[in-house]
Amino acid sequence: MQIQENPALKAEARNLSFFYGNTQALKGINMPIHDKKVTALIGPSGCGKSTYLRSFNRMHDLYPGNRYEGEIRFFPDNTNLLSPEVDPIEVRMRIGMVFQKPNPFPKTIYENVAYGLRVRGERNKRTLDDKVEHALRGAAIWDEVKDRLQDLAPNLSGGQQQRLCIARALATDPELLLFDEPTSALDPIATGAIEELVHELKKRVTILIVTHNMQQAARVSDYTAYMYLGEMIEFGKTDEIFLKPNDKRTEDYITGRMG
Amino acid sequence: MNSMTTEQIRALIARGKMKDTIFQALGIICLAIGLLVIFLLVGDMLIRGLERLNLDFFFQYASRRAAQSGILSAWVGSLLVMLVTAVAAVPLGVAAGIYLEEYARRNWVTDIIEINITNLAAVPSIVYGLLALGIFVYAFGFGQSILSAGLTLALLILPIVIVATREAIRAIPAMIREGSMAVGATRWQTCRYHIIPYSMPGILTGVIIGLARAIGETAPIITIGALTFIAFLPPVPFTATGVDGATAGLFDWVMSPFTVMPIQIFNWTSRPDPAFEANAAAAGFVLMGMVLSMNGLAIWLRYRMRKNIKW
Ligand SMILES: Nc1ncnc2c1ncn2[C@@H]1O[C@H](COP(=O)(O)OP(=O)(O)OP(=O)(O)O)[C@@H](O)[C@H]1O
Ligand SMILES: [Mg+2]
Numbered sequence: 001m002q003i004q005e006n007p008a009l010k011a012e013a014r015n016l017s018f019f020y021g022n023t024q025a026l027k028g029i030n031m032p033i034h035d036k037k038v039t040a041l042i043g044p045s046g047c048g049k050s051t052y053l054r055s056f057n058r059m060h061d062l063y064p065g066n067r068y069e070g071e072i073r074f075f076p077d078n079t080n081l082l083s084p085e086v087d088p089i090e091v092r093m094r095i096g097m098v099f100q101k102p103n104p105f106p107k108t109i110y111e112n113v114a115y116g117l118r119v120r121g122e123r124n125k126r127t128l129d130d131k132v133e134h135a136l137r138g139a140a141i142w143d144e145v146k147d148r149l150q151d152l153a154p155n156l157s158g159g160q161q162q163r164l165c166i167a168r169a170l171a172t173d174p175e176l177l178l179f180d181e182p183t184s185a186l187d188p189i190a191t192g193a194i195e196e197l198v199h200e201l202k203k204r205v206t207i208l209i210v211t212h213n214m215q216q217a218a219r220v221s222d223y224t225a226y227m228y229l230g231e232m233i234e235f236g237k238t239d240e241i242f243l244k245p246n247d248k249r250t251e252d253y254i255t256g257r258m259g
Numbered sequence: 260m261n262s263m264t265t266e267q268i269r270a271l272i273a274r275g276k277m278k279d280t281i282f283q284a285l286g287i288i289c290l291a292i293g294l295l296v297i298f299l300l301v302g303d304m305l306i307r308g309l310e311r312l313n314l315d316f317f318f319q320y321a322s323r324r325a326a327q328s329g330i331l332s333a334w335v336g337s338l339l340v341m342l343v344t345a346v347a348a349v350p351l352g353v354a355a356g357i358y359l360e361e362y363a364r365r366n367w368v369t370d371i372i373e374i375n376i377t378n379l380a381a382v383p384s385i386v387y388g389l390l391a392l393g394i395f396v397y398a399f400g401f402g403q404s405i406l407s408a409g410l411t412l413a414l415l416i417l418p419i420v421i422v423a424t425r426e427a428i429r430a431i432p433a434m435i436r437e438g439s440m441a442v443g444a445t446r447w448q449t450c451r452y453h454i455i456p457y458s459m460p461g462i463l464t465g466v467i468i469g470l471a472r473a474i475g476e477t478a479p480i481i482t483i484g485a486l487t488f489i490a491f492l493p494p495v496p497f498t499a500t501g502v503d504g505a506t507a508g509l510f511d512w513v514m515s516p517f518t519v520m521p522i523q524i525f526n527w528t529s530r531p532d533p534a535f536e537a538n539a540a541a542a543g544f545v546l547m548g549m550v551l552s553m554n555g556l557a558i559w560l561r562y563r564m565r566k567n568i569k570w
Contacts, residue, residue, distance in 0.1 A: 062440060064365060093443035103434040105453060106568045115452065116442035154569050165438070172442060 009075050010035040010176055010206040011056070016070035016082075018051055018060070025051040027230040028070065033176070035075070038198060038207045040221035040238065042214065044253065048230040049210040050100075053178050056081065056208065057095045058088035074176075093120070096169030097178040101185050102161035104153035104168075109145050112153045112164055116172035131171055138204075139167035140197050159190025166197065170205075177201065179209040183216065195220050214254060218242050226250040301547055308541030316541060320490040321523065325534035330542050332489045333523035336405070337549070339493060339512060340480075340519055341470050343409020344416065349466055352417050353455075356424025356462075361450055380418035387415050388482025396483050403484035405493060406513040411479050416469030423465020427458035432570050460564035467557035471550045477521040487526040489518045520546045 011033040018026035041049045060066040072081040113132045136142040141163040183191040198220045224241040226234045234250045245251045319329025363369045391411035401407040439449040493515035494507035527539035
């Protein structure tokens with residue numbers, strides 16, 4: 001299997017297992033992430049979608065007792081993201097994340113977006129201004145906030161906060177963006193805005209998105225993976241997964257007989 | 260079970276409400292007793308000390324004649340000791356709190372440290388005085404100075420500052436920390452940009468409450484040997500000391516002998532001349548005012564700073 005030479009791949013999980021202490025939450029997952037495509041993760045609550053997603057940016061390293069097995073290969077440089085020799089901070093510098101609940105910092109809108117740049121040592125005001133604007137435009141929120149960049153971010157609406165968090169993640173030009181149910185706390189209109197954004201973003205960045213919403217997965221993703229009880233049951237092109245799933249469990253879930 | 264009739268339901272609710280009322284009344288009575296006692300104490304001090312509460316009282320040194328005695332050296336001493344206490348306790352306590360919350364791994368060592376900090380808060384203050392007498396006054400040679408007193412009280416309030424810091428940090432949601440780490444921040448960057456600023460209101464409140472406790476401490480200060488009768492102020496930086504025309508250095512005041520409010524009060528109450536009682540009452544009232552305004556400041560600061568921090 002010489003997949004790492006496949007230019008179409010951004011990352012690949014290889015026999016990935018994960019343990020919260022003694023509880024195994026992921027069981028030998030193998031899965032490719034295609035470059036500049038949207039990959040959706042679906043599956044019933046508690047099946048390990050968030051756990052899987054958070055392995056990509058080593059979020060689990062923040063808490064004691066967590067353990068990975070296997071690899072996540074990251075291309076083009078073929079780095080194993082989970083290797084103990086790879087600094088999790090380096091990983092997070094390359095991979096952005098947007099959380100389920102919008103989590104803007106209690107700072108100004110500007111500072112929220114500039115934060116990732118400041119962390120990277122950027123001090124030049126012009127550069128910061130430019131990149132902040134670029135990120136806010138990229139997250140389709142610039143027009144709404146351009147006159148109030150110095151307002152506190154938590155005063156924005158939930159949908160605006162989530163797009164601000166996307167801008168925060170975009171500002172540092174990540175190669176891969178992780179979304180953990182980014183619209184589950186939002187109304188249909190804000191959800192629509194985010195979905196459109198995801199569609200727009202995949203021109204520039206690879207996206208891995210967890211969603212509970214089948215229609216959403218069908219609308220935004222190119223590939224879909226169905227997880228169940230910590231295992232990857234089925235992976236494939238979204239149309240194929242939704243039209244003719246191979247596995248009975250996938251079919252049951254998609255047609256609403258389960259989960 | 261059969262469903263109840265409307266009458267039965269109403270009777271049940273009435274019984275429940277009866278208990279509500281009884282508890283409410285009890286609560287109000289208990290609260291009133293507590294408040295009344297404080298009110299009476301402060302009022303009593305005010306009445307007994309009223310004749311001495313004028314501007315001169317604040318700007319006169321202690322004297323052998325009660326009517327000419329004031330609290331100048333005492334309140335200046337108290338403020339300077341508090342300054343040293345704050346400067347020593349805040350960085351130490353905040354750093355320790357941040358370390359324990361953000362950096363330390365959970366294991367038996369941190370468990371032991373945790374238990375010890377809780378215990379430190381319960382150590383009688385006189386014991387801190389004994390410790391400080393040995394360490395600051397003699398071993399370090401700081402003598403019976405403002406520095407010794409300030410450091411002693413800093414030890415005393417250190418656990419309060421550490422606990423306040425940790426609680427303030429724990430109130431910060433994990434998603435804020437994760438949001439910061441997710442863009443590639445180090446632990447220290449996360450602390451510097453988020454954890455410290457967001458926990459500042461809580462930390463400040465803890466510090467001020469600690470200082471309010473320290474300002475009334477008598478036992479450890481007596482132990483390290485504060486003077487009870489002092490008719491001069493610590494040297495003001497860059498002014499003449501009166502000795503060979505020398506000028507005082509920036510920090511000469513920290514080595515100066517001193518007295519503080521509670522010691523002045525203690526001294527006056529132990530005089531045989533009953534005229535000093537009014538002085539003691541007046542000084543007690545002032546001390547009470549200092550403590551209450553510090554607590555007021557803490558509440559105000561917390562309110563002001565929290566307004567801009569929400570998640
Ligand atoms: N911190 C933790 N410690 C121990 N077990 C955990 C922890 N977090 C999650 N788990 C367990 O791991 C499993 C996978 O959880 P995970 O959060 O990844 O599910 P999920 O697919 O994201 O679910 P949902 O759709 O509800 O968000 C669950 O059984 C959960 O109970
Ligand atoms: Mg989840």
